[in-house]
Amino acid sequence: MNEQRRGTRRERRKKESKKKHLGSIFLTLIVLALALGGGYWAKTSFFDTKENTIPKTSEQKPAVKNNDEKPAEQPFQPTNKTIGKRDVAIYDEDLTSAKNYTTSAYYGYEVNLTKQATLNNKKYYLASLENQEIGWVEEESLTDDLTKTWEKLSEPALFPILMYHHISQGEDSLYVPKEEFDAHMQGLKEKGYYTLTPEEAYLVLTTNKVPSKKIIWVTLDDGYTDVYTNAFPTLKKLGLQATMNIITQPEYPDNKVTKEQRAELVNSGFVQLEDHTLNHIDLNALEPAEQERQMSESKKLLTEEIHRPVTTLCYPAGHYDETTVEIAKKVGYKMAVTTTYGFGASSDGLLELTRVRVSPGASKETFLAMIGEK
Ligand SMILES: [Zn+2]
Known part of the structure; x- marks a missing residue:
């Protein structure tokens, strides 16, 4: 990432020196463009690019053939x-840009659409997620x-x-x-499980509708x-979703994912980060004000880093009480997961979802039996 940034800066410097040499020509061209009435489009359109703080790792999207039309x-x-x-x-820019790409990293998120444009009779919208512009998307990719x-x-x-x-x-x-994790995930794949994102888990719990007959939510703490x-390559290979619960200011950062790794996880579309x-202090041992700080500051940090809504809290060591739940609600989490044993159900309350702990030593068969497979 730093390499990339340095590269970008170098390029920018190069461009700037070129600009000095060709300054008058550029100026003339800009004046011409403005005079021709292209100024409005150039200022507010597909050409409006923002450097994304998260590197793009997804596949390149071939440029749309635009028959020399300009997006309107x-x-x-x-x-x-x-x-x-x-x-x-x-x-990212105009539709013929080489920067266009496809990604599953935005799937299921509600985006804010700020502009609309048409090209070749197709509608496109400029979308933002948590105050960060992500680019233009086709109308057919959006749903109510x-x-x-x-x-x-x-x-x-x-x-x-x-x-x-x-x-x-x-x-x-x-x-x-x-090896055991791989076998478990392979088992899920073989049995036809659909792995939920947090957004999907929330929809299942609140609408009682399911995207598939067999659903499961894979969470990994800390x-x-x-x-x-070890887990990420397997998830990618099998095309499974998992949620990683992140300690935003860990006491021991040495064995935790780095910012660059977190960005890669999020951009892959296979791993979602939650809070x-x-x-990672037992919340029920803290004064309410400190509990609130542990949640709200963390939620804010994570949201600003990944530019995704943070919807789920994972109680450290599973320790919480009624006050903790009240504060989690106030801070704005839609769901919270505990370490209490049980399958997830809305009857537990969305802020007290129970989980199935996977301990070492579980073969694929044992694991599948744990989740109710025969
Ligand atoms: Zn933990």
Whole structure:
């Protein structure tokens, strides 16, 4: 990332020196462009690029053939819609730019649409997520309701929320070896499980609709480096989603994912980051004001870093009480997960969701039995 930034700065310096030499020509061209009435479009359009703080790791999207047409912008009342397509095409500058790419990193998030433009009879919208412009998206990638095609259940939804910590060899019960994790994930794949993002888990719990018959939410606590090293490649390979609960100011950062690794996880579209407080202190042992600080400052830090809404709190060591739940609600989490055993259900309350702890030593068969497979 630093390399990239340095590179960008170098390029910018290069451009600047060129500009000095060609200054008068540029000026003439700009004046001409303004005179021709292109000024409005150039200022407020596809050419409006912002450098994203998170590197793009997703696939390049081939440029749209635009037949030399210029995108035409229409007056538009800003509105919110949800990214309803897994591989959404993002157009950074004009539609023919080489910077265009597809990504699943925005799937399921509600975006703010601020501008509308048409090119070749297709509509495009300029989308922002948590106050960061992400680029232009096609109309067909947006939806008013992510659950539109989901199946309504007759019984209240009940699904396993898995709890992992380390994914590596270790002495205590927090360490699940990579081989075992791989076997568990392979088992989910073979049995046809749909792995939920936090946004989807919330929709399941609040609408009682499901995207698939078999659903599961994979969570990994504390943000250990071995999750990045050992679990992430497996998730990517199998195309499974998992949520990592991050301690935003950990006392021991050495074995935790770095900012660059977190960015890569988020941009992959396979891992979502949620909140495990600032310092991982038992919340119920703290005064209410400090509990609130542990949550709200952490939520703010994480939101600003990943430019995604942070919806879920993971209580450190599973310690919480009624006051903690009240504060979590006030701080604005939509869900919170505990370490109490049980499948996830809205009847527990969205801020007291129970989970299934996965300890070392579970074969694929044992693991599948734990989540109710025969
Ligand atoms: Zn923890």
